[in-house]
Each structure stands twice: as C-alpha cells, then as structure tokens.
Amino acid sequence: MSANGLILRLDMVAKSFREPTGLLRVLDGMALSVRPAEIVLVQGPSGSGKTTLLQIAGCLLRADAGRVEIRGKELNSACDAERTEAHQRHLGFVFQHFHLIEALTARENTMLGLRLKRQPLDAKRVDEVLTLLGLANKAAKLPRDLSGGKKQRVAFARALVGKPGLLLADEPTSQLDSHAAEAVAGQIRFCVQEYGCAALIATHDARLHAVADRVCTIREGRFDE
C-alpha cells in the first residue's frame, strides 16, 4: 500500500490532442484520488474526456503534464517497462464491447486474464471467479452462446482473476438491457467487496449510481465533484 493509502492519484493532469481545427484540450489540470475498495463513477457528456482519463489512469496513454500515481509510484514520466509492470500488477480492464476471444470458452477467456498478466494458470482461481460471478454453469460456453450480460460478466471475470488493485471499466453497461445492467452493477459492488479492489468506471448509465461511492462529473477538462 502507498504511503497515502491511495490506489490511484492523478494530480494536475493535462492532455491535448492536435485536431485539424487546432489544439483540443481534453483534460486540464485534472485531479482524482481513488482509495482501495472504492467505486468511483466518472460521468460527463460525449467527448468530455472520460475515455482519455481511463487511458491515462491505465498507463495506456501518457499525459502531457501532471502526475499519475498508482500505489504511490509516479508513472507518467516512468519508462515503458515500469509502466507495463505496474499496469500488469495493479490494473484490470473491462471494455464497452467486451473484447472476448470468440474462439475461447468463458473459462478460457478468464484464464487468458492470468496468462496476459504473466501469472500462473490457476484453474481453481478461475473457477472461483466464475462461480462468484454466477457463471459456473456457463464456463464451457463460447461467447456467441452467451447473452450480453453474461459476456460482460466474463469480461469482469477476466479482469478480476489477476486480482488487480484497480479495475478500469469503460461504459460496462452500455451494451446491456436494463435487467442485465442492474445485475452487472450488483456484481461490480459484490466483486469490489470480495476482492477489495477499487473501480474507476466511465459511464453515462445512471443505474450505476446506486453502487458508486462517488460520482465525478467532468466539466471543461476538470472534475466538478
């Protein structure tokens, strides 16, 4: 655990993109802290910088300025190897479009989460996560045989099996119907409690507010908490 007890800390983070019309400033002095086992929702209109924030927090994109700390270690100016190491050790990802491997079963997709994190392929742990997410009887199914809600649960299982400190999820319920979205929201809360990991979720979905500890809204490149 870091000295300040935070899993993620963003301080004065700025990011701009060069557009044909000029420089587009997406994040402008952004600050955010996430504690272990905390669920933080990030909301804001399309193009407000939610996804950019996740990319920077996930060490997939470097900020132009500011500090990005994961478990107390500054990573924005760190070398690629350090960023990769931190991102493999501490982070788990859930994507809007699931991005499951169609040729692999739910169990194999979950196992892939361990493999990509260079962790031992522990079948027991895989089964535990699948059971926790209510997928024990779907473990042998291919993604095409699963509903949208079940697919997203497999995506969560893949992200959680490596026991990340921080789960980064981008619009995890946008592809789901109301019933499935509520179920996934409940699962997120349950998993966070069970695994003790924090979650930073970019979403438009108000149904997720019920499970969030905090809701942050991006306005003009900053949080309006």
Place this chain on the structure above:
Amino acid sequence: MGVVVGVAMTLFLVLLQSGFYFGFRRDITVVGDSFKADLWISQRAFLAFDYVAHFDDLSCLQALSDADVSHAMPVVVEWSRMRRLPDGAVDDGQIIGLDLNSGVKVDLGTDRELDAASLLAVPGNVLVDEKHLPRLGLSKFGEPGVEIRGLNANVVGVMRGKKLFSTACLVATDLDNARRFLGLKANQITFVAVKCRQGADLRTVRSRLQARLPEQRIWTAAEFHDLTQDYWVKLTGIGPVLLLSAGLAALVGFLTVFLTFSHLTAEKLPVYAAMKAMGASTAELSAVVLVQIAAVFGLGCLLAVGGVLLTLSALASTTISVVLTPGTAAAGVGFMALCSLAAGLRALGKLAKVEPAEAFRT
C-alpha cells in the same frame, strides 16, 4: 469457416483454370506427339499440324533413301465434315491417315490386343477418340457409324487419351482409307514422319534431306511440336484467352486471399488492442495471427484439392481437358502460400500499429 471457403474457392479456381490452359496446350499437339519420329517433312508453307498443304509422296521415298533414315511414314491430315448415321447430325472431324506398317511407331492409345494396322487396312474402318464416342451414339463397334463425305466409316475401336482441343472428332485410319474419305489423289500426303537410325546426327540428316527436298521443309520433332503449339497458343486468340483466364484467376485469387486475410485481421483489431491493453506483446499477437492464417490456408488447401479431385473425376468422361500435374498443383498452392504470406505481413504491419489505448474507443 467463410474465410476458409473463400481461400478454397480461390485456389480451386486457380488450379482449374491452369488445368484448362495446360489441357489445351496438351491437346493441340497430342496427335503429332504420338509419333515416335525424329524429323518431320512438311510443305514449305507450314503453319501448324492442323493447317497444311499436301504434296507428293515421292519425298517419303527420297527420305528413305538416306542412309541414316531407318523408317519413314507418309501421313495424311485434313479436316472434314462428318454425318452421324444414328441421328443424321453433322459433326466435324480431323482425319488422320497413317501407314502403320512403315516402321515408325505411333501411340494411338488403343487396346494392346487390337491389331490396328490390320484392322485399319480394311476399307472404311476407322478409330475415333474415346471421349467422342458417346456423341456418335454407336451401340457397338464394327458397323457404319459415321459418314465422311458420303462414304460410310466403320468405327472399330477407340483411342484413349487422344483428343482434339476443339469439339471435333479425331478419326484415325489407314492412309488409303484417309485418301478415299478426303478425296485425295493416291500419291498425296501431308507429312512424312521420319525415324533415323540410332546414333545418327539429326542435324546432318536434316541438312541432307533439306538439300534433297528443296520444296519441302524439314523439322525436328521438337520444332514441329513448338510450331503447332505457338500457332495456337500465341497466334490465335484461343491460347491468350485461356492464359488470360488463368492469369485473371491468379489475380482474383491474390486479391481475394489478400483482402480476406486483411479483413480477418482488421475486424479483430479492437480485440488485439484490448489484448495489448491487458498485457499481450505484439510478438504474441503476431504469432496468433500467423497461426490463424496458416490454419485457414491449410484448411482452404485441403478443401480446394478435394474439390479439384472431384471435378477432375467428373470431367474425366467429358471432352473437357484438364491437365493438372503435381508440379502445377504445387505451383498453385505455392502461389497461394505467397499470397497468404503477403497478407500475413500486411496484417502484422497493422497489428504493430495498434495502440492499446484504442481498446477503450472501439
């Protein structure tokens, strides 16, 4: 599965079009190549085996008088209309008249026990190519089946593996029979097939014969083959059209395989980006893509080869010629492998450029 079928269909087309082209090349020289001759004598203005002028058979005797010539066979070749007797329909035929007792061996593709020389010496007796037999509608051999320029011809046997590239019927008979059918004079011939003594220097013999027969042209067997092949392949539109078809099949094949594999990778790019975001290296993902391409290529090849074998078997009894040697098949598969490799390299290029951050956008 769709990608596998696409690759299989492409390879199938490439192999089959090549087979049609090589089948055409074989058929245009199959008759001339059946003679075990070292030299050929023709009229000076000679275009191809199928388009010829006749000359006096004295040149055959003159050839035989050369000390290094062991045998010489006068040959008559001419196109003719034929009427099928069972239904009266008109058909085309190429009549080949041979002197099978001349000592020059000819592979007519007949049954071994068939004494072609004796059988064809009987007035009116002919052999036809096996693949044309169903069109003639004959119920049995030895009875008048066709009429050539008003004269009845008795089909007494078939020639296997000998057929013309066109739909015309190949008819072989004795020299005298052929002259009779074609209305030629008793001394008219079209070619002389010359067999030299073992160890004779063909160039010397050829020079001597050329000097002795200034009105004729002397060819080596290879020149005779090439001249006929070049005429049909290069000078007429048939060869270029078939070659173009084979070339187009190869081009379409290249584009199909290239685009199919490119599409296969392009549509998975968001997933690859996600894998990169979760920790996969470009090398690991490249290996996945290459294995995927190799598997699709392998399955496609198996399916294509199976389809080609089935097609060859279905075409075996028809007049359509397909020549597919192991070399041609290997070249076709090799070509497709190169296409797949090119597509694979392009896919790897795309993969290398995928940013893990894109996983959150797509």
